Amino acid sequence: MQIAVRPGIVAPIVVARRLSLALRTLLSVLIWALPVPAQDGVSVTGSVRETGGNALGGAKVTLVNQETQAKEETVTNEAGTFTFTQVPQGHYRVQVEARDFDSYETSIQVGTNELASLEVKLRVRTVQEEVLVRPDTSDDRLSPESNTDSMKVDETFFNGLPLEVDYLQPFIDTFTSPATQGSEGASVVVDGVDGGELDMPTSAIRALKINRNPYSAEFQHPGSARAEITTKHGHKHRYDGSLAFYARNSAFDARNAFATTNPNLNRRFVEGGFGGLLPGGKGSFFLAGQRLMNDQSAVVNSLDTVALSGPLNLNVPTPQRRDHLFTRTHWSLTEMQTLSLNYTFSDQSTQNNGVGALTLPEQGFSTGRHTHRVQLVDSVVFSPTFRNEAIFVFRNQEDRTGSPPSGPEIQVNGAFTGGPSQSFDGKERRAFDVQDTATYISGKHSVIFGATTRNDFWNVFDATNFGGTFVFSSLAEYTSVVQNHIGTPDLFQVNQGHPRVSFLAQQTSGFAEDTFRALPNLSITFGLRYDWQNTLDDRNNIAPRLALAFSPGTKKRTVVRAGAGIFYDNLPRPITGDALLLDGFRVREIDIPFPSYPDPFVGGQAAPPLPSVTRVASDARAPFLLQASVGVEEQIGRGTWLSLEYAFLHGTHLFRVRDVNAPLSSTGLRPDPNFSNLEETESTAFVRGHALTLTVRGGWGTHFKGYAQYVFSKYINDVSTNGPGVYLFPADNDDLRGEVGRADFDRRHRVNFTGIVQFPVGFRVGSILSVASGAPFDISTGVDPNGDTLARPPGVSRNTGQGPGLVQLDVRLTKLFPLKSASNGERHHSRNSLEFSVDAFNVINHTNVTSIVGVVSSPLFEEASAAGPARTLQLSAKYLF
Template sequence: MDLVKRFSTKANKTAAGGPWFARRAFLSVFIWAFPLLAQDGISLRGKVQGTGGTQLGGAKATLVNEETQAKQETITAEDGSFAFAQVAPGDYLLRVEAKGFEPYRASIQLGTDEPASLKIRLKLQTVEEELIVRPDTSDDRLSPESNTQSMKVDETFFSGLPLAVDYLLPFIETFTYPGARGSEGTSIVVDGIEGGELDMPTSAIRTVKINRNPYSAEFQHPGAGRAEITTKHGHKRRYYGSMAFFARNSVFDARNAFAHATPDLNRRFVEGSLAGPLPGNYGHFFVAGDRLTNDQSTVVNALNTVALTGPVNINVPVPQRRDHLFARAQWSLTEMQTLSLSYTFTDHSSTNNGVGALSLPEQGASAVRHTHRVQLIDSAAFSPQLRNEIILVFKDQTSRSGSQADGPEILVNGVFVGGPSQSFDRKERRAFDVQDTATYIRGRHSFLFGATLGNEWSNVFEAANFGGTFEFSSLDQYRNVVQNQVGSPDLFQVNQGDPRVSYLEQQISGFAQDTLRALPNLSLTLGLRYDWQQTLDSRKNFAPRLAVAFTPGKRRRTVLRGGAGIFYDNLPRSDTEDALLLDGMRVREIDISYPSYPDPFLGGQVTSPPPSITRVATVARSPYLIQASAAVEEEISRGTWLSLDYSFLHGARLFRLVDVNAPVPSALGLRPDPNFSNIAEVQSTAFLRGHALTLTFRGGLGKRFRGYAQYVFSKYTNDVSSSGPGTFLFPADNYDLRPEIGPADFDRRHRLNFAGTVQLPFGLRAGSIFSAASGAPFNVITGSDPFGDTITRPPGVTRNTGRGPANVQFDVRVTKVFSLQRRVGAERSSRRSMELSVDAFNFINHTNVSNIVGVVSSPLFGQADAAGPARTIQLSVKYSF
């Protein structure tokens, strides 16, 4: 245990002043965010009516100051009346929304005199206003969609937050639960289709909803690991759009903690959008696009080089280019039927991928990816109670990474990775999905049911490691072999053969769900889902789901929630392809223990070694998660909620990789099947167990602050490690998996996340994203692996014994909005504005280490070798019309 204490102490000292920084950050994030006192002003009153003059109670009225973006919200009384108090003079946008009616929007100019009462009449809503026509239950406090842990980020909230606008996935994953994600990461739902990619212009995103309905049978994965994206559509009566420019430069940035000089950065991001009516008054369009030019650098911090010239600390350029285009046209075929056609194009390219930390510059590989996606949505209402939606999606994607290696890679564990990169692949994928979903409302029941059929054709060329890799356990071993010609490497691995394969992947799913209002204060949601994947052919994947909500008492400000469900997962695509390629015939993986160097076949020592293969176990079945939770929610003021939630997560039949042909210790190192070296078998025998206690705040404080804060205390235990989505590591002992039981790779016991905006004086708006988490575990290994089938650990050390330091990230944005309105008399003829923003990412310049070296034989053992970006400044300007 002295060994454990030594490397744990080193790791926690890596982030200088960690606890002090954390305390300062925790205090600052709440102190700056308290809203300022509201100024006195006039009152704005009105009354909302429906078609025929009926009074509309329960409608939502919102008043937005167009200069400061300060927002007031209220709900109309039973007679349709509403009032806003203490409204300062200025230009405002008034919005009124009610279920079943078209939203009302009007620009209002207020002076110092009390205005006359407004009379607002709403029109009945047609299905053209929404692509996904479902009953909106987000304002129903008993609905699963209105649970306090759910997070909805709209365009207004987005505009106030400090975000990397070209890629929102890191922000989304901050507020999801790692244990609830599938084997391939966070589940992304785009316009109702699960399994999508967040690969579109940010300006095309209308809303992002996280954990919207935790136990919905409509989706395969739980809400805690799912994000639902709704894209924008046009307007049938007016044109609107925006243009924006974002810039970063290293001249304003702090130096990375592991760099001798500040890494170069020159980052430019341009985006624009336009929407309006189509000719003929029967439809509308929306177009958005962006381009990223990112000339950035990464830090190489290795202890030596292939030529043994000494330590290396240099900044290496890793430029990126990204282009996105999104276009949609939507037509009203009838008053109750719409047709929407959208097209998405992406073009990504990057250079020097794989370089950084211990990976030397020669490891750099280029990559490109092109994607075309077409989606057709037919939404129809056959009656006020029955609505149906059919979605057709076609996707074509081509990618290329790396090139043919002209020599072997040199891996010295915990010291450096050198030589040419062994990455080399070309992939073509074409997918076609059909989804049909229907909603039927009858009495106290709201039924939702549907089915999805997915097909994906893949042509894969995967020539990874065709140049071979020499593996050394320590720097001394490498130096002896290279300089003194003494000894040999631990292992040489190389792939040979024809790395081409084509295959078809099919998936089928169906679901049915009923949300029942059993009593005025009691709601039940019952669902059943079925998923089938061709690769595994596991045919008993029935997943029941249940959610219940109850409001005791007459005031109904407290909501008690509970739920449970089963969620099946799929076999990752990478495992399917490895099993097809590395079968010993199409591609032969050659493993040579203690080879000669630099020619592993020198002197005919190895004539025809048996190959290593990868396969999926014949008894493998679809893994699943069982999730259960109970929560107490309290409305502390109108629209502001506080909740305490306990959740339990159990994963069964999870995937792992086991060498079923590893040398048998009792047989003097002989393998069970002498015709093969390693037989890497993907099995569904791993488990996950987790508990989480979550405290959540959602809403506002006063009239100027809006935010979402969440503290999670959790513990996750499993018996398998992963090196990335869909990839798994061998156990230390393939015949005894008990020492693999330990903390999950994502087991951070404490997590605090916050996102919020606050209105400041002088028309300024500030926004912040704060994230803090205790240290993640890491593996401690010896660095020696002569058979290429294990992660060898010191005696008595189990998996993920080490703990790294805590991470703290505090990002801030300050925005000034200038109203550029034009008027004709007292009427406004256009809505225009200009936004100037300054972002500071990692504002407190905290060192967030990204990797701890766990190799005992490395001089860096127990220390970090890389860190996330230091403080970075971003300037932006946005014009909206």
């Protein structure tokens, strides 16, 4: 029989096949260059059927080594059968999962002889035990959620990596794209709710996904800037738990590159978790907690403030304490309805925060955060094709920073910052979220739609800079004024007034998305999203999203993906609070150019100083990113895929801060004589860039699992930030052409890798590698003529300086010791085990510079002033029961 092919699709098929051949050839060379583990062991086979006897194709089968926790996965064929080849001797756990069926688990012993085929029967499940917003389609290669450049870290993989177990944000930042992040950083989604935080014990995290479904209409930000966390729930058939202890000490660490003596470090971390069946058998529970006691130090590396020459190197204690508690209770109200209640508690505190590099010890201030979070999830299955999930979240958070300053701060550009810290603020937040999401499946269509509303009630106290700040343009000027009593500082700034304000921030969004299987080898996903916020007068934020997945062959070893979408962003909360506080009435910001020292008000003022005002432009609108990409994926082994993707990014109406009352260059006068600076947040900035990404994800049998990615990119924008939601003034407020330059995050080459290698006798090695070319830095004169920002030398644009590269290699070595249970017949006896690990962070002890002096008038110009931690070792022990 001849198959007719439409002329319109011949070219894409030919191109895809040529790309497939090229990728296979490239990978063949790489595979021949790799060491191949010995091919020994036997085959494990079986069949999966439903209780009625029909074969179940597409069921996920996982084989887990109970000693090493190494995993191998496969999927049953149309006849319902599966096979694992070359399985070494040992105790294994077999897990079988299929959509709309109860999961199955059993233990087997693999020896030298072939095993009898396993016969597995699955019972139809009327309601899911765990809360899911959508059916799992990760095994469908044409699903928009199966993109190769996505990352999934499950509990087993997670336990083998050298991570900062008390804080996962650095790991998330490593594998997300800074170019697509919103104004307040990477998006964290916890159990389906966007806008979450990492305020839970790491032992409560079951899975972490990054860049899943990049163009999903369900979420506000792109997948490359999104991390989705799924928390654990207790088992309904057993009780289990874990207890772990981690320790570090400076006696085992290398010295920081900018310290003359090794900074003190004594870090202790304890965490544990326990869960199981609730009395009555209708539900389950899970409880996790952790405590961090971190007595560390910051390294001050500035000029000597007494001799006013030569280096000043100090190690300043900066102790931290963090406590987290998480509980989850899950009930099956009926066969068709489940209810889940989560509670999270977090208490964090630090001392001597803000010290380090050019910031002197007296600048240290304390911080604290106290958080309660309650989440209620109601999941109902109305029919086999329709389900609904309603989520209610309440958060109560209190933050405090610093204390009333005892005097003014001294800021010498490019040399040091001393005097009492001017940080003194407190915030109370009470937030209530309501989210409803429904999934409907009909034939070739899988539709998901929903809406979210968020109400944040803020009570803000901000007495920052109520002690004032003297600004000196250079060390020479500071020496002349302080020692020789000649001249004046450049500027004195101080805030005065009643620093309290309360406000309500509201956000509402709705979305609908349809994934349509147009052909057996073609999947089309189209979505539409709408976002609204009450802090901006902007009502037309409609964001279409589109994703395609096409497989030119019958075996689906090659997948071509393309997508495009618009993503809107929010106005950062600090900007809203500052605009309400620093309005010239509640709080007056006073700028005095060339003041007397040390009393800026000596002799009185001929006229009251003019206030500076902070506001949001009346025509400001929500920023949006336009992202488009096309790529090809190729299966290069069982469960191993390689992808090559090109992505284009263009963002407009991005936020920036500008002094719209800066003195005119022609007259030297301010346009509005009633004010000093008018610090206005506008949506006039842009970002533009391209990225070529090569990703390999998968492994080789039970010996290795990993994820590797190389990114070649270039990004240009015209605004710089000093942290999430904090924007820096342009050097020339009337001419923004000099602001166009490399983005702060522009690193031309980036390589990220994470993987785990399983060795015999229970040994395991996990590693995380990050390599990147240098980021740019800005160059300035050190002079602030208008009291808003530093000017640049003539002809120098933003981010002209070039910083050094980054190399960070972290390694964990683990040895697992299985423990015998009281009953050898206990089904899950492998859960009883001990793990001992040694972590080495920055194992090659590379100096990763984090700050470079860009002030031309500084003696330290173009010199590094701070670096990341040197090599550190961590010892840990973990008991699983």
